[in-house]
Amino acid sequence: MPRLPVASDILPSEITPESVYLNRRQLMAAGAGLVAASVLPTARAAGELAYKPGRYNVGGEEKNTFEQITHYNNYYEFGTDKDDPARNAGTLKTRPWTVRVEGACEKPQTFDIDHLLKLAPLEERLYRLRCVEAWSMVIPWVGFSLSELLKQVVPTSKAKFVEFTSLADKSQMPGVVEHVLDWPYTEGLRIDEAMHPLAILAVGLYGKVLPNQNGAPIRLVVPWKYGFKSAKSIVKIRLLENQPMTAWNKAAPQEYGFYSNVNPEVDHPRWSQASERRIGEFLRRKTLMFNGYANEVAGLYKGMDLKKFY
Numbered sequence: 001m002p003r004l005p006v007a008s009d010i011l012p013s014e015i016t017p018e019s020v021y022l023n024r025r026q027l028m029a030a031g032a033g034l035v036a037a038s039v040l041p042t043a044r045a046a047g048e049l050a051y052k053p054g055r056y057n058v059g060g061e062e063k064n065t066f067e068q069i070t071h072y073n074n075y076y077e078f079g080t081d082k083d084d085p086a087r088n089a090g091t092l093k094t095r096p097w098t099v100r101v102e103g104a105c106e107k108p109q110t111f112d113i114d115h116l117l118k119l120a121p122l123e124e125r126l127y128r129l130r131c132v133e134a135w136s137m138v139i140p141w142v143g144f145s146l147s148e149l150l151k152q153v154v155p156t157s158k159a160k161f162v163e164f165t166s167l168a169d170k171s172q173m174p175g176v177v178e179h180v181l182d183w184p185y186t187e188g189l190r191i192d193e194a195m196h197p198l199a200i201l202a203v204g205l206y207g208k209v210l211p212n213q214n215g216a217p218i219r220l221v222v223p224w225k226y227g228f229k230s231a232k233s234i235v236k237i238r239l240l241e242n243q244p245m246t247a248w249n250k251a252a253p254q255e256y257g258f259y260s261n262v263n264p265e266v267d268h269p270r271w272s273q274a275s276e277r278r279i280g281e282f283l284r285r286k287t288l289m290f291n292g293y294a295n296e297v298a299g300l301y302k303g304m305d306l307k308k309f310y
Ligand SMILES: Nc1nc2c(c(=O)[nH]1)N[C@H]1C(S)=C(S)[C@@H](COP(=O)(O)O)O[C@H]1N2
Pocket: 069, 072, 073, 074, 075, 076, 077, 129, 130, 131, 132, 166, 185, 213, 214, 215, 226, 227, 228, 229, 230, 231, 232, 233
């Protein structure tokens, strides 16, 4: 199995030239019939994103296929079966779309999604996603660090936590009429977790615009935490002084804590977290502390009892 490239393996000549970012504008103009393919020799097909290879890629592990990543999903707003989101998420309207960022900050703002796409150069990040249900995947996301967005609103010293809210619209999301969760889906991070460069806002995968079932048009990805922390189809981000409740915390407080760091030593009350099934594989893998990102993030939890703060 070939080792996957990491940032240090990448030659400067392989990095997508700045001019290619212009293609994002082309992508957006595509709907308006304004595609000027002749302007750029490197024109991409509609729906493709311009990005550069990113940092923190996992090495030595095979990517899951596009088919697996887009047909084995958790997105309860579209149903609770793994194949429901692929079947039902076609009704999600991803334009126009805005993300409101407010709370303990100097410059609260409402960002249009097309503005967000230009906020920072898009990077591809090959990350493990470990679901709390003890399965995992390796996914090539395209996105940018969440910190890039948070910096725009200038958090104040009162900003200790960040809350993320997903869209909850019955007219587009058939699952929202079911009382599986207290809608809208919300999640939270401590501010230092949110500012960590590993935490990204993803807008694509496999070089393409994010499929609806994966949380289009913009979703959080926090690779050292269980998958449910990575809220999809985000419409609001709030900076808070106090730790927020989260949708899973409300639904089952004894099972889902605020931190939800991947930890093979702390079992879920109903099953073990020591190993996981990589989708597409037969043998189970050992679950890694912080999902394999301990070198990068363990320092955030120095001195904390991770059994207590699960
Ligand atoms: N809004 C929303 N976000 C969500 C979920 C959800 O049901 N609704 N499921 C979570 C869970 S449990 C996981 S494992 C990941 C799955 O992401 P993927 O389907 O893109 O692999 O999304 C997370 N984000």
